[in-house]
Amino acid sequence: MAATLTMFLTFLVAGVFFLASMASVSILQYFEGKPQITVFFTAKAGKTEAEALDATLRTTGKVSATQFISKEEALTFYREQNKNDPLLLEMVTADILPASLEISASDPKYLSDIVQIVSGSEGVDEVVYQQDVVRSLLAWTNAIRLVGGILALLLAVDSLLIIGTVIAMKVALKRDEIEILTLVGASPFTIRAPFIFEGGLYGFSGAGIASLILIGCIVWIRSYLFSFLSAIPSLRVLLESATSTAFLLSSGIFFAGNILLGFCLGAFGSSIALRRYLR
Numbered sequence: 637m638a639a640t641l642t643m644f645l646t647f648l649v650a651g652v653f654f655l656a657s658m659a660s661v662s663i664l665q666y667f668e669g670k671p672q673i674t675v676f677f678t679a680k681a682g683k684t685e686a687e688a689l690d691a692t693l694r695t696t697g698k699v700s701a702t703q704f705i706s707k708e709e710a711l712t713f714y715r716e717q718n719k720n721d722p723l724l725l726e727m728v729t730a731d732i733l734p735a736s737l738e739i740s741a742s743d744p745k746y747l748s749d750i751v752q753i754v755s756g757s758e759g760v761d762e763v764v765y766q767q768d769v770v771r772s773l774l775a776w777t778n779a780i781r782l783v784g785g786i787l788a789l790l791l792a793v794d795s796l797l798i799i800g801t802v803i804a805m806k807v808a809l810k811r812d813e814i815e816i817l818t819l820v821g822a823s824p825f826t827i828r829a830p831f832i833f834e835g836g837l838y839g840f841s842g843a844g845i846a847s848l849i850l851i852g853c854i855v856w857i858r859s860y861l862f863s864f865l866s867a868i869p870s871l872r873v874l875l876e877s878a879t880s881t882a883f884l885l886s887s888g889i890f891f892a893g894n895i896l897l898g899f900c901l902g903a904f905g906s907s908i909a910l911r912r913y914l915r
Contacts, residue, residue, distance in 0.1 A: 643842025653784025835906025843898025
């Protein structure tokens with residue numbers, strides 16, 4: 637029970653941080669794919685200045701995509717956003733709205749460099765960018781990975797020690813049977829295999845229970861997660877339905893991967909103990 641409980645806690649904590657890390661990565665990739673920098677041009681500037689700036693940015697290799705928004709397109713977006721408020725639409729024309737260039741960086745670390753380039757370009761009136769948002773997400777993702785990795789590693793070492801102790805006790809209790817098997821010519825593998833399988837079974841059971849609980853919790857709070865993360869396409873597909881093919885496939889892969897890893901971890905702990913106590 638001690639060995640199985642320890643493996644259960646190991647995979648429960650590791651699973652929580654793994655799922656949180658994957659969700660954070662998906663959110664970060666979503667924001668990275670969105671335009672992080674918007675350059676607004678002066679009233680007299682337009683497509684010519686935007687094309688020149690775009691060409692300059694392309695040569696740096698730090699930009700993944702750009703999109704020019706003309707005055708007319710800006711007016712269309714403005715009308716769509718304020719269609720329920722006629723008072724805001726009466727006095728607004730395309731002439732008073734600025735043209736803009738939306739820029740997506742190939743990596744968040746290039747945002748500052750791109751801002752410096754566009755700030756001094758001809759015809760640029762204002763530069764707006766989401767550096768703080770991306771940096772915060774990147775910091776959270778790295779923190780989740782670091783803390784989760786350290787906790788999972790500590791619990792994994794603890795699991796190996798407990799399983800090794802349990803198997804060592806089993807070897808001591810079955811010392812007479814092991815000697816008899818050795819005398820009748822049993823191979824080392826025949827003697828070690830039951831202990832290795834027993835250690836693997838502890839890991840298999842603990843990882844399986846932890847995986848089922850994690851999947852059950854996701855199904856239980858799926859509606860909340862969907863309302864919170866539905867803007868992320870990759871997560872929306874997974875959370876849209878608890879019986880969807882994507883969710884079932886992902887859950888199956890997660891469960892199978894966990895129990896296989898649990899079995900291997902338990903068997904490895906048993907092997908360490910056997911190398912010490914069965915020479």
